[in-house]
Amino acid sequence: MDHLDEKACKSAGMAVRDTLDTINGKWKLLILLTLFKGGKRRFRELSKEINISPRVLSRELQELEMNKLVSRTVSDTRPVTIEYNITPYCQTLGPVLRAMKEWGEQHRVEILGKKSV
Amino acid sequence: MDHLDEKACKSAGMAVRDTLDTINGKWKLLILLTLFKGGKRRFRELSKEINISPRVLSRELQELEMNKLVSRTVSDTRPVTIEYNITPYCQTLGPVLRAMKEWGEQHRVEILGKKSV
DNA sequence: GTAAACAGTTACAAAAAGGATACTGCTATG
DNA sequence: CATAGCAGTATCCTTTTTGTAACTGTTTAC
Numbered sequence: 001m002d003h004l005d006e007k008a009c010k011s012a013g014m015a016v017r018d019t020l021d022t023i024n025g026k027w028k029l030l031i032l033l034t035l036f037k038g039g040k041r042r043f044r045e046l047s048k049e050i051n052i053s054p055r056v057l058s059r060e061l062q063e064l065e066m067n068k069l070v071s072r073t074v075s076d077t078r079p080v081t082i083e084y085n086i087t088p089y090c091q092t093l094g095p096v097l098r099a100m101k102e103w104g105e106q107h108r109v110e111i112l113g114k115k116s117v
Numbered sequence: 118m119d120h121l122d123e124k125a126c127k128s129a130g131m132a133v134r135d136t137l138d139t140i141n142g143k144w145k146l147l148i149l150l151t152l153f154k155g156g157k158r159r160f161r162e163l164s165k166e167i168n169i170s171p172r173v174l175s176r177e178l179q180e181l182e183m184n185k186l187v188s189r190t191v192s193d194t195r196p197v198t199i200e201y202n203i204t205p206y207c208q209t210l211g212p213v214l215r216a217m218k219e220w221g222e223q224h225r226v227e228i229l230g231k232k233s234v
Numbered sequence: 235g236t237a238a239a240c241a242g243t244t245a246c247a248a249a250a251a252g253g254a255t256a257c258t259g260c261t262a263t264g
Numbered sequence: 265c266a267t268a269g270c271a272g273t274a275t276c277c278t279t280t281t282t283g284t285a286a287c288t289g290t291t292t293a294c
Contacts (some may be wrong), residue, residue, distance in 0.1 A: 004153075004154060006154070012214075015221030015222045016214055016220075016221055020146070020217065022150045022224070023137070026281085029134065029137070033126055036121075037121060042178065044239080046261075054241080055242085056284095058242060071175065079240065088168045092220065092223070092224075099212045099215075100132070101129045102212075104135035106209070107135060108132070143251080144252090145250070170251075170252080170275085172255095172273075173253070175271085175273075195262080196260065196270065196271095197260090198270080
């Protein structure tokens with residue numbers, strides 16, 4: 001963050017806020033990481049695995065899908081099966097998550113590891 | 118994000134969540150940016166400038182202070198004046214905010230700029 | 235044809251976040 | 265001594281988020 005005038009600052013704020021909003025909430029990150037590490041899942045599977053009620057899961061998946069971070073594919077087996085997965089686009093979040101992970105780690109040390117200041 | 122096993126994934130998730138929690142909420146980012154661009158402020162000044170109720174502002178500032186992102190200094194003028202400012206440590210958030218700003222900007226294009234898919 | 239699984243939705247309840255307003259204790263100014 | 269400003273806190277209220285549980289409609293297996 002450097003040399004930002006009034007306008008640049010406000011628009012930067014909006015962009016940051018957009019990012020914040022798309023990965024925010026109690027579940028979004030967990031859903032993404034779960035799909036990331038274990039691959040595609042069906043609705044019930046996810047629901048049981050991370051212990052989230054269907055109502056909430058449904059909403060979260062819809063939002064993630066709107067943001068193109070998660071794909072929903074219907075296979076016409078009988079009965080139809082529906083699978084959720086992370087999208088290739090989701091990879092673009094990599095730098096953001098990496099930066100957040102690193103800061104979070106060092107911050108934990110900063111806060112907890114230095115009681116004597 | 119690559120080659121993360123179960124454990125690494127979980128701890129990365131925690132670190133990301135920590136970061137998320139410290140800058141989350143309706144006001145934290147705005148407060149930081151306001152102090153960043155305009156320098157130190159007093160309680161009432163902030164309250165009026167960004168139009169936040171004292172109750173909420175008080176809580177937010179306390180949380181930011183606990184996370185060492187904002188400093189609170191008491192000058193013993195008469196009457197005492199208290200000034201809030203961002204800390205040098207707050208600069209460490211730079212990479213995170215930059216990454217989020219960039220993703221937010223490109224994401225807006227991705228979502229709004231391509232209606233015909 | 236009854237039960238059970240799937241992918242959700244609906245209606246309702248609880249909890250968390252945010253907001254409005256009045257108030258405290260202090261000092262200074264008229 | 266009344267008024268006003270400062271830095272908050274206390275009380276009450278509204279909105280948003282999250283959770284619980286029951287229910288759709290479809291299909292398959294018994």
